[in-house]
Amino acid sequence: MPAVAETIETVQSAQEGGYKFGFETKIEMEFAPKGLNEDIVRFISAKKGEPEWLLEWRLKAYAMWLKMEEPDWAAVSYPKFDYQDAYYYAAPKNKVVPKSLDEVDPELLRTYEKLGIPLREQERLQGIAVDAVFDSVSVATSYKERLGKEGIIFCSISEAVHTHPELVKQYLGSVVPQGDNYFACLNSAVFTDGSFVYIPKGVRCPMELSTYFRINAQNTGQFERTLIVAEAGSHVSYLEGCTAPQRDENQMHAAVVELVAMDDATIKYSTVQNWYPGDAEGKGGIYNFVTKRGACRGARSKISWTQVETGSAITWKYPSCILQGDDSVGEFYSVAITNNRQQADTGTKMWHIGKNTRSTIVSKGISAGHGQNTYRGLVKISPKATGARNFTQCDSLLIGDQCGAHTVPYIENRCASAKIEHEATTSRIAEDQLFYCRARGLNQEEAVGLIVNGFCREVLKELPMEFAVEAQKLLAISLEGSVG
């Protein structure tokens, strides 16, 4: 039986908020039964032919999750998600696991092309290795051979479980343990796919690695798990992008990302998050509850998070760094936009443990429409972290008078020699700035786009070139219709 029985694609015109990725791919899917219970966890594990230890690991997480309560401390409000009314496994029906792009369902390749991620071209021309995750499974990973020559492993995590079980076993849950928080715990029980990256000692990854996440199926949660391990002296830059179809109901996205950096290793992790944000009245959209954490285990290691968050109805996300190694460095650069009824509670945690550890936090929040934007951050300095330094800058930009910006910085310092700086500003796009731009020929939206991009410049310049251009356009699109 052919993998695709029938193909009809509906590209919905992007009516509100200019969401350009709201189409749905009609492709034959295989689902787990609706709802969540121990059998579903077993089903997922069996589907993936997982070893016993991983099933046990999942079941342990599930047992913990049952005893946990959904956190309510974030400044977001939403109707409670019905965990029994969702599918936890959805995969394109395809009996064979594709070994190369030639074996990938052409319909899926077309979907990624429409998203601006032409997997083939990306492989041939752009020199970016891509792992494409469609609902619950990874459908294609490009550039494997080239990377393999350097000893780099870049594949889906399901594949890594089989091909490199010792690495997965050693590091999975070592930064974000199963019981870390409600959403990470749920993820540990039901995660379906995600990317795995291993950079051997002293290797500088010759290209950007990228994963593109796509939620397609209805009523389906996406629970992906990404694990990146950078051995001593290695270097890797990793990009993550995401979109989803435009739907009326809310969908759950609860991902976990774990990064491990050994001595002198650097991991740069960039995200452009463009999940469907819901319509102007707040109907539909993705609930984005994500746990991202990096451990700077080695001396002089560095982990840098850059995120541009434009999508999702709810964003709950705090990419963090545990600075264990002496002289290790953590960075967090963030732009978060909330327009219409979007709500974002995002920030970071910088936990200084090693000596002379340094961290930098630059957060730019933009609120428009009825959007609510909260920066929530923790800088924690342990007693032994002598000479630790932190610099935090939180800027908020308000567009219109119905939106809100909130800054909640927590500082816990137990070390007298630490230096901690915090700066915060809140501003509005001034009428005279808009008029100045318009008097030079820019229309209202171009003017807002230009001013907002200027406001975010310190963060955008941290993004890899190709991503920065995309992010700039996305910022402008996200704010369409927010002024005037």
Place this chain on the structure above:
Amino acid sequence: MLKIENLTAEIDGKEILKGITLEVPAGEVHAIMGPNGSGKSTLSYVLSGREGYEITGGTATFNGIDLLAMEPEERAAAGVFLAFQYPVELPGVGNANFLRTALNAIRRARGEVEVDAMQFLKLSRAKIKALQMSEDMLKRNVNVGFSGGEKKRNEVLQMAMLEPKLAILDETDSGLDIDALKVVADGVNAMRGPEFSALVITHYQRLLDHITPDRVHVLMGGRIVKTGGPELALELEAEGYAKVAA
């Protein structure tokens, strides 16, 4: 040409322009002089479309088209340029990026091909050289950390790049030293030609030493009270507004 007839405008219910009638034919430079509070800046904002001013009567047309019905950006595309009395800072926005975005927005509105980065660089370097400015200007953020003089030079650079048909200079000379004043004047003089007209709004005669106007209008209490040749500016300088207007 610019044609204003019996234009009245108010802000927050207070009438500022009380019936202005004025014609600036193509190729001419007119000066508007007047004391503080006479309505000079209001006139420039009303002509360029700033919000907050209510037009209560009269008309203003540019080459026959109704200026007052247009959005500010449409006026810019039609060739109207306002050099601001207080140029606005745009943090994080590079001057080159701003200029190119503006130039291309105007070109697009006129149905012309947009300039790419290389063409823009060539064009902007040529203009900067002609105006004897430093290329550094392009690398900095729009007006951020600029001195008063630098801001005004930046306005002149924008004008040179966008090549308007009608320039309104709102007290561009205020707060300028003599060198900066000359740069501004040279910039305006370089644009003079049969297709270019300008309204130079100023308090003082000294800018007019460098830009010789074809006509001088005296604006007081929201009305043009006297019109004359360049000699009128000298007369004002010597005698004061009250006496000349009397």
